[in-house]
Amino acid sequence: MKALVVAGASLGGMNTVQSARSAGYDGPICLVDPSPVLPHDRPPLTKQVLAGEWELERARQPVADKLAEFDVDLRLGVAAESLDVAGLAVGLDDGSRLDASAVVLATGSRARSLPDATAPGTHTLRTGADCLALRGELDLRPERVVVIGAGFIGAEVAATCRSRGLEVTMLEADEVPLGRVLPGGMGAFMADLHRSGGVDVRLGARPEAILTDDHGHTSGVRLDDGEVVPARVVVVGIGAVPAVDWLAGSALSLRSPAEGGGVATDATLLAAPGVVAVGDVASWPNPLFDGEVMRVEHWENAIDQGAHAGRRVLAELDPKRWDNPGGFSSVPWFWSDQYDSKIQMVGRARPGDEPVVVSGAPGEDRFVVLYRRGGWCTAALGLNRPRDLVRARMAMSESLAWDGVASLF
Amino acid sequence: MKIVIDYDLCEANAICMAIEPSVFEVREDDNLYILDEEPPEELRPKMEEAARRCPKQAISIEG
Ligand SMILES: Cc1cc2nc3c(=O)[nH]c(=O)nc-3n(C[C@H](O)[C@H](O)[C@H](O)COP(=O)(O)OP(=O)(O)OC[C@H]3O[C@@H](n4cnc5c(N)ncnc54)[C@H](O)[C@@H]3O)c2cc1C
Numbered sequence: 001m002k003a004l005v006v007a008g009a010s011l012g013g014m015n016t017v018q019s020a021r022s023a024g025y026d027g028p029i030c031l032v033d034p035s036p037v038l039p040h041d042r043p044p045l046t047k048q049v050l051a052g053e054w055e056l057e058r059a060r061q062p063v064a065d066k067l068a069e070f071d072v073d074l075r076l077g078v079a080a081e082s083l084d085v086a087g088l089a090v091g092l093d094d095g096s097r098l099d100a101s102a103v104v105l106a107t108g109s110r111a112r113s114l115p116d117a118t119a120p121g122t123h124t125l126r127t128g129a130d131c132l133a134l135r136g137e138l139d140l141r142p143e144r145v146v147v148i149g150a151g152f153i154g155a156e157v158a159a160t161c162r163s164r165g166l167e168v169t170m171l172e173a174d175e176v177p178l179g180r181v182l183p184g185g186m187g188a189f190m191a192d193l194h195r196s197g198g199v200d201v202r203l204g205a206r207p208e209a210i211l212t213d214d215h216g217h218t219s220g221v222r223l224d225d226g227e228v229v230p231a232r233v234v235v236v237g238i239g240a241v242p243a244v245d246w247l248a249g250s251a252l253s254l255r256s257p258a259e260g261g262g263v264a265t266d267a268t269l270l271a272a273p274g275v276v277a278v279g280d281v282a283s284w285p286n287p288l289f290d291g292e293v294m295r296v297e298h299w300e301n302a303i304d305q306g307a308h309a310g311r312r313v314l315a316e317l318d319p320k321r322w323d324n325p326g327g328f329s330s331v332p333w334f335w336s337d338q339y340d341s342k343i344q345m346v347g348r349a350r351p352g353d354e355p356v357v358v359s360g361a362p363g364e365d366r367f368v369v370l371y372r373r374g375g376w377c378t379a380a381l382g383l384n385r386p387r388d389l390v391r392a393r394m395a396m397s398e399s400l401a402w403d404g405v406a407s408l409f
Numbered sequence: 410m411k412i413v414i415d416y417d418l419c420e421a422n423a424i425c426m427a428i429e430p431s432v433f434e435v436r437e438d439d440n441l442y443i444l445d446e447e448p449p450e451e452l453r454p455k456m457e458e459a460a461r462r463c464p465k466q467a468i469s470i471e472g
Pocket residue numbers: 007008009010011012013032033034035039042043044045046078079080081106107108109110125126127153243246278279280281296297298299300302333334335336337
């Protein structure tokens with residue numbers, strides 16, 4: 001019997017497996033991932049594990065303990081290299097070929113880097129191994145850490161380094177951080193948060209080169225105005241790109257970077273007959289947002305899409321036995337812990353959406369901003385306002401109508 | 410069925426409240442309160458969903 005082949009054993013892949021098993025699928029499952037160990041849960045890698053509060057082993061994926069129950073043929077250390085969409089087969093980098101009953105694409109993202117970011121001392125952060133490598137250098141108490149990029153990962157690394165008592169310089173090319181995620185200049189509070197946390201925040205700072213010493217070790221960053229910021233540890237936090245390179249020669253439709261990247265699927269997460277995409281790689285028209293195409297790089301999205309994708313793929317295997325769960329409608333939700341602050345965002349704003357402050361004010365310890373697009377509330381941003389954000393989210397999952405969400409405040 | 414929260418882990422992000430507000434409530438003081446420690450059996454799927462989706466894995470279900 002051919003197996004259900006799942007490429008990627010992180011949140012999206014594992015939750016798809018859990019969903020398929022709990023819906024009663026008892027056929028073979030083959031789960032492949034190039035990671036040598038079961039991928040760790042990622043959020044603690046910038047927070048508790050990097051801080052040294054947790055050992056890496058504690059950053060376990062939520063369903064990791066159930067792996068034995070799931071009865072999967074787990075192939076770690078092996079990557080999917082090609083996909084034959086018409087013949088439903090996956091080529092692996094160990095030279096073998098897996099004939100599949102259906103395929104789940106759950107290959108997530110990898111960290112974006114800079115061309116010269118190869119010297120020892122320069123890091124990106126995506127996996128447990130990346131985290132230990134960086135933590136090992138922080139343990140040596142470098143005089144300064146430079147973080148390139150004020151996105152969420154860079155920002156969390158900066159906050160964690162400060163909590164370890166290290167000096168940090170954060171370089172952000174734009175004048176306001178997070179312009180894409182928080183349009184309308186709302187990311188400015190992030191720069192303030194880090195300044196009050198003791199970070200040397202440089203906005204409009206463009207790194208030109210990562211410098212090395214005579215031993216080839218990282219020694220600093222040169223900016224385009226010629227200034228050199230010396231540092232033995234540099235963390236490149238300039239975002240992630242979907243891991244879809246292996247699908248380039250396949251018949252699947254991939255979105256261009258301008259379209260947000262990833263594997264194009266229909267509203268149900270189906271990329272082609274028998275092929276489903278889930279998590280960071282999936283670019284789908286979200287029915288709740290009237291079919292706006294989204295690709296969401298958030299923890300909870302991978303879990304929710306996994307629950308959906310498991311059922312969706314079973315409907316491909318045997319539509320008489322399993323119903324198609326239909327479109328995947330969701331209000332994306334994201335959190336980031338920095339210092340003692342909880343930043344949360346629900347929904348998805350895009351440039352042009354108008355920020356409306358409904359509680360507190362940016363610059364204060366607690367505030368809520370809603371984003372308005374015509375008659376819709378497309379997103380809510382909260383600092384230390386979890387209760388308000390969850391209420392906004394519950395309202396938005398019923399309807400994005402502006403009045404309904406705004407009336408909560 | 411009994412709901413147990415590990416308050417050392419819980420960060421009061423209210424995800425569980427979005428799943429079942431009759432059991433989980435995050436109040437204005439930013440703390441999580443359990444409104445019903447022994448919820449009725451028909452809420453078990455919701456409780457399991459909350460346990461699975463809690464980002465801090467702070468919810469456990471006993472019995
Ligand atoms: C350091 C860090 C901190 C984060 N913190 C937060 C947070 O605070 N809040 C939040 O909402 N989100 C956070 N995120 C984002 C969240 O972790 C991701 O959205 C989530 O992990 C996505 O899950 P995924 O399964 O889609 O992809 P991934 O977790 O990226 O996993 C993809 C898996 O596929 C494997 N793979 C890649 N290529 C292949 C191939 N060719 N064949 C087979 N397998 C392959 C990879 O090895 C990997 O294990 C964070 C991410 C990182 C990196």
